Amino acid sequence: MSTGHHDGMRDLLTARALGALTPAEETALAPHLVSCERCAAEAERLRETVRLLDGPPGAAMDDDTPPESGGTLALALRTRPAAPRVAEHAAPYAAAVAGLQALLEELEGDGPWHTPVVHDWDVHDTVGHLLAADEPLARHLGIAPRVPPSCVAGDAPWEEAWNARTAAVLAHERRRPPRETVAAWAAQAGDVLAAPEAADPARAADVTSLMGLPLPLADHFVVRGFETWIHTDDIGRALGLAVPPPPDPHLWQMVRLAVRILGAALGPDAPPVLFAVSGGDRDAQWVLGAENEPVRGELVLDSVDFCLLVGGRYAPDEVPRVTTGDRTAVGGVLDTAASLAWL
Known part of the structure; x- marks a missing residue:
């Protein structure tokens, strides 16, 4: 949009x-x-x-209905903010996990699980991919894998290791019923959110490198929330179900982290571009690239569209945007943002 x-x-x-x-x-x-x-x-x-x-829009839950019953989209919307037991940095992941669980609970029969979603994955595969994608953080937190241990060499480049591990986990999960894959993913996510680092910002401040990204551990929780939401949206689109974006506080945590990573990827010598993001009830802007040169161009993106671009769901020339000034400089920002995607 x-x-x-x-x-x-x-x-x-x-x-x-x-x-x-x-x-x-x-x-x-x-x-x-x-x-x-x-x-x-x-x-x-x-x-x-x-x-x-x-049921009908506006239908209220009975006061005696336990919050864990139903598993509906409306329930997911009501419960998306993370439980108090997690700190702010883990809230986007907790909310995204709750949203995907609610969506998956509504699937009936075998048909929906085989609906093509993204890449060459169906719904079942996409959940299996998230099981593999959450594993580096889980392993760093001391959580045992929910699938057979990885056979990937420890010194392999991160992209090679990432692709090989995903392929191995998908091969394993395709031999299991989809609900077992969902249970394994949800259990691992629950363990991650129950780890002390999810509730204690001080313990999550240490910088560690996961999937090629040297970031504070707190940011890796935000990355997990980002990817879980992106793939929930993928599944929703495949099934014809509109998935709401993350709540504004969570979305802007993702935006700010993505801007930091984008700025580092562009480097200090890139032509300076004034980059603005707007959405919900707020907006923000940054100068990306060289700091001591006049701004060469301006780029404005919607907050959700920016995240979808970084997530690989928009091509640089397709994302809705407002631009002025040097097209080459602005195009460099768009191309670099899209190149960050690995989802």
């Missing part, structure tokens, strides 16, 4: 689908839906998703 008049539409559309708009918000949104086919279609998809997963 592009910037400008689309800013903030996602939250309003999600609230509308759940019957949670105020009268003033409904009045403000209605003219936009009349004039914008894209948002009107998205609104209809969200309403249909809520209808399928949770």
